[in-house]
Amino acid sequence: MVKYLPLVWSALLRRKTRTVFTLVSVIAAFLLFGLLNSVRDAFASAGRNVAAATRLITISKESFVVSLPKSLLLQIRSVPGVSAVTYANWFGGYYQHPQNQLVTEAVAPNYFDLYPEFQLPAAQLRAFHATRAGAVAGASLAERFHWRIGDEIPIEATIFPQKSGSNTWTFTLVGIYHVDDPRLQGEEGALFFNWDYFDQATAFGGGTAGWYIERIAHPQEAYRVAHEIDALSLNSDHETKTESEDAFAAAFVSQFADIGLIVGSIMGAVFFTLILLTGNTMAQAVRERIPELAILKTIGFSSRSVLALVLAESVLLLALGGAIGLALAAVAVNAIRARLGAQIPMLPVGTQAWLSGLALTIIIGLLVGALPARRGMRLRIVEALSGR
């Protein structure tokens, strides 16, 4: 098929100015496509990756260190839009040396259900549930102190002594969790143990939850659900304050629907215009070449090869412009990210964008080439040659 390329190419060069103008509009359209796509991807990934957007945190309105009654658990669970609730208490403490302050929390059995970003093998999770004094450490914490599964780990309490008066809580390491997302690496440094064990052994602070964590079915309902949860304790001695765990992410997510719609309609309008414009170019290009196409047929080119030649011409025009446009978009996105990365969320133009962009060039190319190509295919040689 390569042998037909000079033929297709020469058709495009026939009216250079017109081809260049058309090419520029194709380039502009796909540059815009690349840029908008990158913005939309950024929003979409914010919504996809941050499980935090679907989590609310309920704490005491008074202060973070004031605990909340366990009775709230069932009430919160019955608020419409809440799909799961868990709770945790702050424990703190240090390992061996007071300098080695730890992030340690006593957590409810379903805690890990609400934090899918903490990846814990199922067997280790079962061991955690089955081991009263069991604990789970983040991979980077375990690495820091060379902890292995099965190790007995003595932690010195800073706030919560045991009922026995001892300050030393000894946990059995039953699991190590990982966090894949590089942006969340900091979360790998915590130690979790069973809330029930804490509740039974602690000298004070038992029977309460430090805070509640809710998973909501729809991120865009975050505000309403938070409001209803806080309404449960209104005018009581334990008023609460419920917020999205990552308010920023939540804002992103609620805007995503709008952004997607806006980006979609802009691209729709751009491509609609592009189709009219290139369609007109192709129609004109074929109309003035009817005698030439008739000659090809005279020589013995089949109707189908004439159809293919015209389609190849319009696909080549679109693919060329599309590739240049996407390449420019890739360069532009990198430049924008380098200078204004904080203000304008954008993801680099990736394989996915290239593939869908190039697929689009082919689809549009076939679309705008179809009518002129059909005309070329159907032309009757005798009439075309005599100019009828």
Added chain:
Amino acid sequence: MGPLVEIRNLSKVYTRGRERIEVLHHVNLDIAQGDFLALMGPSGSGKTTLLNLIGGLDSPTEGTLEVGGQRIDRLGQSELARWRASHVGFVFQFYNLLPMLSAARNVELPLLLTKLPAAKRRRHAAIALELVGLADRAAHKPGELSGGQQQRVAIARAIVSDPTLLVCDEPTGDLDRQSAVEVLTLLQNLNRDHGKTIVMVTHDPKAAEHARHVLHLDKGTLVEAAQAAEPAW
């Protein structure tokens, strides 16, 4: 051996809306292998129509048309296209070269339909150009050539795939005397030295003199050769 072209009772009717135009009426004609036939006749007498039928560009309304033993009046569109590619070369009054392609590329066009590799295609095109005396113009585009040269490029394109039959519709109609003579001499050479059978439409008696035979068409009917051979000038 029978004639190369055997035409029996051939009629062509064009319908335009309700109007029926019978352009050819029951034409009978044999063209021997190796002939150089000139078709003459007044404008509108059906010369182009007959030539297009012989070249397989159009199909008759009635009658049979055999070329090289093959009934081409029965072929469908795509079969005709394939048949033309290997059996007929066309030359038109206005050259009909592709303006964006060089002379060599224009001549190479029919070979794109063959399985020849690129190097061979280029070689064949060069030989054809050489044969019409334009080897030194291979890289020129049609716009950079004179009318006579363009017509010779068109002839090179017509013979590049070595067809037995050449059909030429007023090949000198747009040329000055000098170029016309060059083109006609070239056709004569192709007929005499390369055995090409040529059917040429012309209304120029001087052009017809280069042919071996002359036939006259009048209102869609072939006129007796004897009576037509009477020189009108």
